[in-house]
Amino acid sequence: MRLLLIRHGETPGNVLGQLDTDHPGPGLTELGERQAEAMARALANERIAALYASTLIRTQITAAPLARLHSLDIEVLDGLHEIEAGSLEKLTDHESHKRYMGTVISWAAGNLDQRMPAGPDGHAFFERFDAAIANVVERAVRERHGTAAVVSHGAAIRTWAGLRARGAGHDFAARHILANTGIVAVEGSLDAGWNLIHWDGSPVGGLALADPTAEDPTGRDVAAP
Numbered sequence: 001m002r003l004l005l006i007r008h009g010e011t012p013g014n015v016l017g018q019l020d021t022d023h024p025g026p027g028l029t030e031l032g033e034r035q036a037e038a039m040a041r042a043l044a045n046e047r048i049a050a051l052y053a054s055t056l057i058r059t060q061i062t063a064a065p066l067a068r069l070h071s072l073d074i075e076v077l078d079g080l081h082e083i084e085a086g087s088l089e090k091l092t093d094h095e096s097h098k099r100y101m102g103t104v105i106s107w108a109a110g111n112l113d114q115r116m117p118a119g120p121d122g123h124a125f126f127e128r129f130d131a132a133i134a135n136v137v138e139r140a141v142r143e144r145h146g147t148a149a150v151v152s153h154g155a156a157i158r159t160w161a162g163l164r165a166r167g168a169g170h171d172f173a174a175r176h177i178l179a180n181t182g183i184v185a186v187e188g189s190l191d192a193g194w195n196l197i198h199w200d201g202s203p204v205g206g207l208a209l210a211d212p213t214a215e216d217p218t219g220r221d222v223a224a225p
């Protein structure tokens with residue numbers, strides 16, 4: 001089956017460069033709302049049979065136009081939420097960004113024992129995200145459908161795909177941006193594992209929907225010095 005892992009639309013926290021991972025989290029900016037509408041239009045011809053969002057409301061708001069267009073319900077799944085920032089929560093400085101993204105990219109390299117300061121380690125993240133993906137796949141197998149869309153988060157998608165998708169890898173995940181409404185597509189199964197099909201790091205509705213001035217720590221190239 002195919003999984004479209006979609007990052008949510010822009011939030012006020014993304015504009016400020018805030019490490020904002022608490023529940024329920026912020027809604028979208030006006031640009032974020034437009035990104036979500038454009039994402040639905042861009043995916044109008046995709047045969048999406050099931051649509052999932054995380055427990056943070058920004059993903060549910062982002063999924064709403066796509067749900068309307070495809071006449072789908074949004075299923076909110078535990079386990080798809082952003083990687084908790086621990087004691088870095090709400091910080092906006094570059095050292096904190098580096099520490100947060102450095103930790104999650106090291107998980108994508110397989111160093112799962114590393115811990116976010118006062119937060120989770122890589123084992124805890126992969127356990128909950130893998131379990132969520134297993135739920136998505138089991139339903140697809142039961143209902144015999146081929147494509148599911150999963151609206152999740154910058155660090156969570158990059159880290160999961162970096163370790164789990166053949167053709168990605170931690171270095172790739174670090175270097176490839178994942179702007180708001182960027183999409184990482186993987187194909188595979190629980191038994192065979194996952195292959196990277198494409199990594200569209202820009203807003204799927206087009207570059208006119210990008211916000212080059214946003215600080216956005218989880219969306220940018222983190223291999224850059």
Ligand SMILES: O=C(O)[C@H](O)COP(=O)(O)O
Nearest residue numbers: 018019020082153154218
């Ligand atoms: O730094 C961020 O942008 C926040 O920590 C959360 O990531 P997200 O915007 O992809 O949810």
